[in-house]
Amino acid sequence: xxxxxxxxxxxxxxxxxxxxxxxxxxxxxxxxxxxxxxxxxxxxxxxxxxxxxxxxxxxxxxxxxxxxxxxxxxxxxxxxxxxxxxxxxxxxxxxxxxxxxxxxxxxxxxxxxxxxxxxxxxxxxxxxxxxxxxxxxxxxxxxxxxxxxxxxxxxxxxxxxxxxxxxxxxxxxxxxxxxxxxxxxxxxxxxxxxxxxxxxxxxxxxxxxxxxxxxxxxxxxxxxxxxxxxxxxxxxxxxxxxxxxxxxxxxxxxxxxxxxxxxxxxxxxxxxxxxxxxxxxxxxxxxxxxxxxxxxxxxxxxxxxxxxxxxxxxxxxxxxxxxxxxxxxxxxxxxxxxxxxxxxxxxxxxxxxxxxxxxxxxxxxxxxxxxxxxxxxxxxxxxxxxxxxxxxxxxxxxx
Amino acid sequence: xxxxxxxxxxxxxxxxxxxxxxxxxxxxxxxxxxxxxxxxxxxxxxxxxxxxxxxxxxxxxxxxxxxxxxxxxxxxxxxxxxxxxxxxxxxxxxxx
Ligand code: SF4
Ligand code: SF4
Numbered sequence: 001x002x003x004x005x006x007x008x009x010x011x012x013x014x015x016x017x018x019x020x021x022x023x024x025x026x027x028x029x030x031x032x033x034x035x036x037x038x039x040x041x042x043x044x045x046x047x048x049x050x051x052x053x054x055x056x057x058x059x060x061x062x063x064x065x066x067x068x069x070x071x072x073x074x075x076x077x078x079x080x081x082x083x084x085x086x087x088x089x090x091x092x093x094x095x096x097x098x099x100x101x102x103x104x105x106x107x108x109x110x111x112x113x114x115x116x117x118x119x120x121x122x123x124x125x126x127x128x129x130x131x132x133x134x135x136x137x138x139x140x141x142x143x144x145x146x147x148x149x150x151x152x153x154x155x156x157x158x159x160x161x162x163x164x165x166x167x168x169x170x171x172x173x174x175x176x177x178x179x180x181x182x183x184x185x186x187x188x189x190x191x192x193x194x195x196x197x198x199x200x201x202x203x204x205x206x207x208x209x210x211x212x213x214x215x216x217x218x219x220x221x222x223x224x225x226x227x228x229x230x231x232x233x234x235x236x237x238x239x240x241x242x243x244x245x246x247x248x249x250x251x252x253x254x255x256x257x258x259x260x261x262x263x264x265x266x267x268x269x270x271x272x273x274x275x276x277x278x279x280x281x282x283x284x285x286x287x288x289x290x291x292x293x294x295x296x297x298x299x300x301x302x303x304x305x306x307x308x309x310x311x312x313x314x315x316x317x318x319x320x321x322x323x324x325x326x327x328x329x330x331x332x333x334x335x336x337x338x339x340x341x342x343x344x345x346x347x348x349x350x351x352x353x354x355x356x357x358x359x360x361x362x363x364x365x366x367x368x369x370x371x372x373x374x375x376x377x378x379x380x381x382x383x384x385x386x387x388x389x390x391x392x393x394x395x396x397x398x399x
Numbered sequence: 400x401x402x403x404x405x406x407x408x409x410x411x412x413x414x415x416x417x418x419x420x421x422x423x424x425x426x427x428x429x430x431x432x433x434x435x436x437x438x439x440x441x442x443x444x445x446x447x448x449x450x451x452x453x454x455x456x457x458x459x460x461x462x463x464x465x466x467x468x469x470x471x472x473x474x475x476x477x478x479x480x481x482x483x484x485x486x487x488x489x490x491x492x493x494x495x
Contacts, residue, residue: 258418258420258422259418259420259422259423259424259435259436259437260420260422260435260437262435263422263434263435263436263437264435264437327431328431338414338416338424338426338433339433340431341430341431341432341433342433375418377416377417377418377424378416378424380414380426380428381414
């Protein structure tokens with residue numbers, strides 16, 4: 001018996017007190033997601049943000065740095081601890097290096113999501129000097145042909161690989177993110193080897209979301225079927241993970257994750273969307289639930305030039321609805337799921353995008369249930385019948 | 400007048416699910432809390448039937464699992480105490 005007997009617990013954390021104001025006390029604003037520009041130097045066929053393609057090294061439309069600073073100032077008393085820089089491609093922002101300096105100076109944790117193509121050694125070192133930095137770089141193939149088929153721009157494979165290397169050379173252990181689709185599914189194992197070779201610390205396998213450009217790929221059969229996705233997830237977690245020292249994360253919802261991977265001594269919890277403690281800032285200075293605001297105007301809550309952040313955080317009706325409704329109001333398979341207190345329906349923005357209803361279930365689990373392959377042990381069951389009660393599940397203690 | 404805790408019994412409202420790898424979930428329908436139990440924890444849970452003592456649970460563990468450390472009974476007790484604290488397990492208390 002090398003492990004603890006009992007492991008972990010969890011509903012979604014709603015945060016610790018940071019202020020005397022009621023909403024802020026219950027819901028600290030721990031993270032801001034800055035979508036620094038709505039432009040990108042790649043043209044990925046699965047992108048859920050669908051930014052304007054910009055064949056350049058500097059964006060023409062981006063978040064003004066004075067707003068970046070004032071938003072951070074307003075967020076600090078509300079609990080701000082982490083700043084995520086994303087986009088479009090965040091390194092296209094002409095003052096990206098200054099923004100990194102500001103994050104460092106304020107002692108905030110830096111999270112960066114990048115396609116890696118513009119990462120040079122100097123900026124990698126600046127990024128690495130921030131507190132607890134976490135960087136992810138997207139690689140969608142283990143060769144230029146596959147990666148560039150997905151990413152739409154010749155030469156982007158070599159520059160992305162070089163970007164990962166620069167980050168590793170600066171002392172970081174970047175995460176490689178691969179979005180799994182029909183075209184690259186046979187390269188998953190090789191991707192782990194490539195990530196090891198480049199000096200990455202982990203590999204995350206993302207699902208191709210049926211949002212924006214990804215929706216087209218689902219329609220055209222370029223996305224994998226639900227059965228294939230579930231089988232791949234099992235293979236990654238049970239067979240591929242033991243072959244590497246890198247942490248492998250397959251982004252299927254917790255209902256599909258082995259308990260040992262979530263709760264074991266070397267478990268990684270289960271990724272909980274921090275929806276109670278996150279706010280998005282779009283490149284024009286709008287506040288939004290997250291990047292979904294780029295596609296859905298009803299997910300925009302106000303603007304940093306005209307609205308006080310504290311008012312947005314405490315009085316936006318949709319945020320209030322989410323706080324009051326999660327996880328109890330989740331419907332469909334999410335409503336019947338044992339993991340809902342932890343998972344919170346995976347991604348509310350995604351669910352809303354699909355249906356216009358915040359409480360709709362997550363597509364992955366819904367499709368799995370329709371196909372009859374949602375794990376029965378993770379469902380609440382048919383009402384509070386006797387089968388739910390352990391006494392009837394286990395008749396005799398083993399001897 | 401000291402109280403003696405004789406046995407522990409599971410709260411029947413708590414949902415327990417065993418899975419293919421002998422891990423199990425405890426789910427509290429009132430709070431939505433989820434707990435993961437590894438195979439030894441799952442075994443202990445199943446034996447909290449109001450008639451089995453901690454000593455007997457530890458003995459069963461020694462029989463069924465390899466490398467069970469000497470401190471297993473103390474660990475089981477700690478596990479049970481946490482469950483009691485959460486209201487997942489009740490105690491049969493006698494007052495001699
Ligand atoms: S996925 Fe990332 S790199 Fe690709 S187009 Fe979208 S923002 Fe740009
Ligand atoms: S059914 Fe919903 S709550 Fe449960 S794991 Fe899937 S997405 Fe999460």
